[in-house]
Amino acid sequence: MHCGKKPDSKMSAVRRVAKSAKKVVDKVKHGPFMALDIPAGKATPAPPLGPTLGQRGIQIAQFCKQFNEMTRTIKEGTPLPTRITVNPDKTFSIVHYQPPMSFLIKHAAGISKGARQNMQETAGWITLKHVYEIAKLKSTDPINECKPLEQICKQVILVAKHCGVKVWDKDYDPEEYAKFRVERQKVVEEQDREWEEIRNAKLLRTG
Template identity: 50%
Template sequence: MAARKAVAQVADKVKRKTFLSTVIPAGKATPAPPLGPELGQMQIQIAAFCKDFNEKTSHIKTGIPMRAEISVNPNRTYNITLLNPPTSYFLMQAAGCQKGATSSNTQTAGIITLKHVYEIAKIKGRDPAFTCMTLDQVCKTIIGCAHSIGIKVVRGPIEVAELKEFLARRAEEVAAEEKELEELRLSKVLRL
């Protein structure tokens, strides 16, 4: 019987996750799903983690999505490594849009210049994923990400009148999409 318990304890140690990579809003870590259950599986004290994370991100504007890498030691202590926000966050902030295009091939969610790409590349170049890349390669990666979420990259400066016209058109497109999605949700509810 004692041998069975020992084997079960070893199996539990093998099954337990020891690393988690996630995105958490700065200053808003809560025990609610999806973060709480993930931390529970790793046997981390959830309330203590939330307090530590919120303290570590107190100098950052509340709500900015921060990438965090959490590793658990055998004695149940943990290490939090904070990384820069996702590239898509920077791109959408630079373009002034709330969400990307639903179809990046046919829609444009926003417009940015190469200067925006360069500034984002300088920030993202410090991330571990980009350390072995040159600034030119990081810029190309960011341009690829911009195209995948429907953000157009232009060479020269953007005219204010053209940008205002585009933003007004985009707001109408987003409103129409949301109305269409709401109608689709209601039709599914009525079917039930």
């Protein structure tokens, strides 16, 4: 008789453990952190920002007003990696980082687009002085607080290479660079035409 009850007892214990585990799982909630890229001074309730905030119960109008006020001294439209902490009462705190390295590098080079073929073509030029200034700016981001400036400089140089931006170890001739940019613009326009043709061809095939 005792031997027949043991399996039932074991099964009951398993069920109790499974039931308890389910209760724990049911209580799990999404983390309170959100990571978004938001343009300085241009937070609006429109998609994609508004719906994303709304899903977390954040007062969208209040968020936009607070973010735009925080970033009013930054050039409008500058992309800012933003970290949002959502509290249980739906209040929130905002921390924005410095613009991405790729954006700062292209800005320093005076270009709007990097190289489409990465390191196989040159999209622009910067100097080591630019690298240092960008690294110094990015060192203020919380993620870089414990990194030595030299390490951040190396990271800037690596990102520049992936953007197709040449790093000079000395100053370059502004007139020579101006000529380069004129020729580069022709290349970019030709690439844009080719990409547009490829895009249109794909649309025709799938239409």
